[in-house]
Amino acid sequence: MCGAPAQTPSLPAGVDLEKETVIYGVVSHGDAPVPGAYVRLLDSTGEFTAEVVTSATGDFRFFAAPGDWTLSVLHRDGKATAPVSATGPGLVEASLTLH
């Protein structure tokens, strides 16, 4: 293996990635990560499913299910949205940039 290890989210102990569908990523603005951004997970009809606040390093994480989702970010410095699809259990990365 060469290069930097792949970025992976910090998960609570006991989370089984054979069963859980984890959607995770970083919110950034320019090159800088954005802490304290409100990230929403919307279902395939656009309805609210969950919301988290990004960590000091701009990270967020959801426990979803296979299917089509949308991420929507709200922060004083801007907004962002992005579709994300999970085909099965495991990790799905989706990072967003405020504009």
Place this chain on the structure above:
Amino acid sequence: MSREDALVTADWAEQNLNTPGVVFVEVDEDTSAYDGGHIEGAVKLDWKTELQDQVRRDFVNKEQFEQLASEKGISNDDTVVLYGGNNNWFAAYAYWYFKLYGHDDVKLLDGGRKKWELDGRELSKDTVSREHTTYTAKDQDLSIRAFRDETIAAIGQKNLIDVRSPDEFSGKLLAPAHLPQEQSQRGGHIPTALNVPWSKAANEDGTFKSDKDLRQLYSEVGLDDAKDTIAYCRIGERSSHTWFALHELLGHDNVKNYDGSWTEYGSLVGVPIEKGA
């Protein structure tokens, strides 16, 4: 009740940070949020360790609640202003809880922590200490709390409102998606329950929608004003948010929060469950 009695704006809060007789209380799911910065002078309430009995699954009893409020420096005649993260879920839960034990003057800060932060208002890391009081609680007001047998008996009889997200209602998810999904209970919802996600009652910044929009929301889904209503979610916090909208903002009578919610109902042997939308 009405909006003016139950809800305060961030502007009002900022102007009343030092008003005698007004106590700000922060309640979060993420109990470390307070330590990273809170509204000046606000005390912290931990819903898990302070509002729940630590052995049985139930609330703290009257005497324990009296001791808790006394230690936090809350008096019977204080105006308690609650706010928190998660669009005020746990603050609404604490609001309902203070009402359950008969506190007269409780208010919710509209938009909670989220609006406060989005507005760029000041947060403080100063340690807050208030002088202890001697708080007297009333017996639980069971006209706002539903238990499981009453909820089962309400199937097809009363309004049942499931305020979880559509994917939890259908059984696709077992918890809101910021939490791991592996759970012991079955997925689905109580038969005849209407699915009105709590989020439909709130704007994107966490504030409540207008009374007019709220009225339209609940009439559109077929909530029958003539019947009593029981709201539930997974553990009773999001349904406190909807209880607040119906009972405190719109002034509906006979609205109860079923705090056992899906974690209890979905674990019961032999009760009917419906899946799908």
